[in-house]
Amino acid sequence: MAHFTKATSIHDWLNQRLAVDKVEKVLATEYWIPKNINFLWAMGMILAVTFGLLLISGIFLLMYYKPDTKLAFDSVNYTIMSQVGYGWLWRHVHAVAASVVFLIIYIHMFTAIYYGSYKKGREMIWISGMLLFVTFSAEAFSGYMLPWGQMSYWAGMVITNIFSMGSLNLNGLVEWIRGGYVPGDAYLTRFFMLHVVLLPLVIMALIVFHFAALRIPHVNNQDGEEIDFEEESAKYLAGSTRQSKVIRFQFDFLSKDILVLGFFFIFFFYLVFYHFEFAMDPVNFDPANGLKTPTHIYPEWYFLWSYEILRPFPKNPGLIAFGFAQVIFFLLPFLDRSPNAVPAGRRGIFKVWFWLLLINMVALTILGKLPPVGIYTTYGTIAAYFFIGLWIALPIVTKLEKPIGGK
Amino acid sequence: MKELKILLIVIFFALLTYWGVEPFAHSKMHKHVEDNKFSYVDLPPLTKKGDATRGKALVMGAGACVGCHSIKAAGIPAPMDPNTAAASYGVNPPDLSNVGALMDERFLAELIKNPTKALILEHKFDGKTRVFPMPSFMGAGGDKEQEVADMVAYLKKISNKEVSPKEAYVTSCGRCHANRYGKYEQIGFVPKTKSNIKTNQDIDLLKFKEKVADYQGNLAEYMGKLPPDLSIMIRARSEDFMKTFIEDPQSQLKGTAMPRVGLTNEGYEKVMKYLEETGDPSKPARDALGIKVIGFFVIFTILALLWKKSVWRDLH
Structure with missing residues (x-):
């Protein structure tokens, strides 16, 4: 049994029971981050904060939202938007944050790819991050069902149809997922449950996992330099803060994070107040109608690239290509055969691969929204094949890469 | 400098994607229709100068309006209630108090002479198998052009007041x-x-x-389907669509039963103002609050910059 003495202060009282000093050291003041980083290293914090915004705005929306096919549309568009004080603000914050969170996720992902932050002991950071990406996607999709507009209904119809697995015709599975032949009340309430309970819980658990995965390999830096954290932190604590290659999380790193966060908030609230249309598709302001298919059905922008990989092919190959696109990013640490864990800029042909992947995904995203007619179908097919080709080429390209000597 | 370069690359790809999935994709998805600024140039202009007094006599008399x-506005009640009217004509004919203020004179003149042409409903009412409920004005014995101009002049005179957005909606769209x-x-x-407090039934509302429901039944029969509720149409369609569609429904939706108004x-x-009141009522609050919130974060960022500089002074 531990020995407790009469506390001299509240702090001391807590410290004896919870070791708050130790916790603060481990999690914040002596959690060491490389000094050689740029603003892209703040994306994690921005994601955490945006998730917080989604959680808070979501709680407020939850107080008035009605998960019932007869009431859902008006509870969002009438009750929340015009009857509830600042309901419009919460809704716009929620909708814009749901879209912007994916922009930041993509920046975060491409940062990791560029700087090789998935290599040499950081594989689990990448994999936990990809798990977060998939869960966020499910969260976004289930949330998109809730206003029960035309796009909610028809996107729900199209996406759940994927589970029939093409020629396998697993219609029973699709019905089971929907809780009916077509999306209906049972469908809406189960997606509501997923959106407000199950998936947020999974996301929170995964965020903890993602942070934990970062603990041992530490944060990467912008030169891919291997840092001896023990030695450098000892230098810092001895007072040679200028010479040390590491900084404290609190407040060295945090002060930079918060500065980037400030710029982000200006951008974010500009979108919330004056430019929210991109996150709230006009089609979804028509109430769901199972008898009237919209002229164009498309997912939100962040799903367009994978949608475009599904779309140009016939049914079965399309599904296989789509499945490929969903899992291939997970395998990145293992498909990259090069021992070099340095920025793509110094890795020769991998540099070309990186920029081609980025351009390819932007192209797929744009083509995914365009109507699949005429030349766009051709471009779409080429882009989809190109995406698959890039990933097949990755092991070969990285195998050929010359090891960079020294560090 | 390196950070600035990275930032520019991030912004470039974000904007490129935005441009591709929003303005560019939408320009390819929706048909482009030029608007005519509500000038109704396909209809002939009025050649005669109308006289409201003679017009009044025609509207009340030989014109049979x-x-x-x-x-x-002139104290003339509806000859039938909306339900009876819808049962007879399919739709309740509009009250004419505000039409002179809301509608173009070329359109009104053509509507009197040749309703299906003015309304662009000739594809639906060919005059043989289906006859439009409003008959064409054949003239009251004098110069027909003059008579039409007189009636238009009268309609304009009685509506010589500020029409509210709500009234504009009721007259133009509301039936x-x-x-x-x-x-x-x-x-x-x-x-x-x-509602009756003992039974919790609101009989008047049920009535x-x-x-x-009865009116909508006749209307849906007449139009082919029930025209959509316009509560938040302003958010479901682009401004461009609303403008060109209202100006000429056929231009956006070939074959639609909706008449030109x-x-x-x-x-x-x-009309758009009323649609904004019902469909996007938070706009004034948004515009007012937005600038304050953004201002707050500008100050926040300046303070964050100063703080970061002070923390990093010993690190560089």
Whole structure:
């Protein structure tokens, strides 16, 4: 049994029971981050904060939202938007944050790819991050069902149809997922449950996992330099803060994070107040109608690239290509055969691969929204094949890469 | 400098993606229709100068307008209630009090002479198998052009006042389109009623609802389907679509049963104002609050910059 003495202060009282000093050291003041980083290293914090915004705005929306096919549309568009004080603000914050969170996720992902932050002991950071990406996607999709507009209904119809697995015709599975032949009340309430309970819980658990995965390999830096954290932190604590290659999380790193966060908030609230249309598709302001298919059905922008990989092919190959696109990013640490864990800029042909992947995904995203007619179908097919080709080429390209000597 | 370069690359790809999935994709998805600024150039201009006094005599008499239309501004009641009218004609004929202020004179003149042409409904009412409920004005014995100009002059005179956005909506759209967020049904605004405290039944409201259902039944039969509720149409369609569609429904939706309504630019703006009130009521609050929130974060960022500099002074 531990020995407790009469506390001299509240702090001391807590410290004896919870070791708050130790916790603060481990999690914040002596959690060491490389000094050689740029603003892209703040994306994690921005994601955490945006998730917080989604959680808070979501709680407020939850107080008035009605998960019932007869009431859902008006509870969002009438009750929340015009009857509830600042309901419009919460809704716009929620909708814009749901879209912007994916922009930041993509920046975060491409940062990791560029700087090789998935290599040499950081594989689990990448994999936990990809798990977060998939869960966020499910969260976004289930949330998109809730206003029960035309796009909610028809996107729900199209996406759940994927589970029939093409020629396998697993219609029973699709019905089971929907809780009916077509999306209906049972469908809406189960997606509501997923959106407000199950998936947020999974996301929170995964965020903890993602942070934990970062603990041992530490944060990467912008030169891919291997840092001896023990030695450098000892230098810092001895007072040679200028010479040390590491900084404290609190407040060295945090002060930079918060500065980037400030710029982000200006951008974010500009979108919330004056430019929210991109996150709230006009089609979804028509109430769901199972008898009237919209002229164009498309997912939100962040799903367009994978949608475009599904779309140009016939049914079965399309599904296989789509499945490929969903899992291939997970395998990145293992498909990259090069021992070099340095920025793509110094890795020769991998540099070309990186920029081609980025351009390819932007192209797929744009083509995914365009109507699949005429030349766009051709471009779409080429882009989809190109995406698959890039990933097949990755092991070969990285195998050929010359090891960079020294560090 | 390196950070700035990285930032520019991030911004470039973000903007490229935005441009591709928003302005560019939408320009490819939707048909482009030029608007004519509500000028109705396909209809002939009025050649005669109208006289409102003679016009009044025609509207009340030989023109036979008041046989079907009410003119509340002139104290003329509707000959039938909306339900009976819808049972007879398919839709309740509009009250003429505000049409002179909201609708273009070329359109009104053509509507009197040749309704299906003015309304662009010739594809639906060929005059043989289906006859439009409003007959063409054949002339009252004098110069027909003059008579039409006189009637238009009268309609303009009686509506010589500021028409509210709500009235503009009721006259122009309201006999076919409900607006449930504005508490409006095709037969009128939902009345304030009380439920019986002992039975918790609101019989007056039920009676009103029955009338609405009956009216909608006839309307849906007449139009082919029930015209959509316009509560938040302003957010479901682009401004460009609303403008060109209202100016000429056929231009956006070939074969639609919706008639051209002949609004002037001013009339259109009034209708849009009402649609904004019901469909996007938070706009004024948004515009007012937005600038404050952004201002707050500008100050936040300046303070964050100073703080970061002070923390990093010993690190560089």
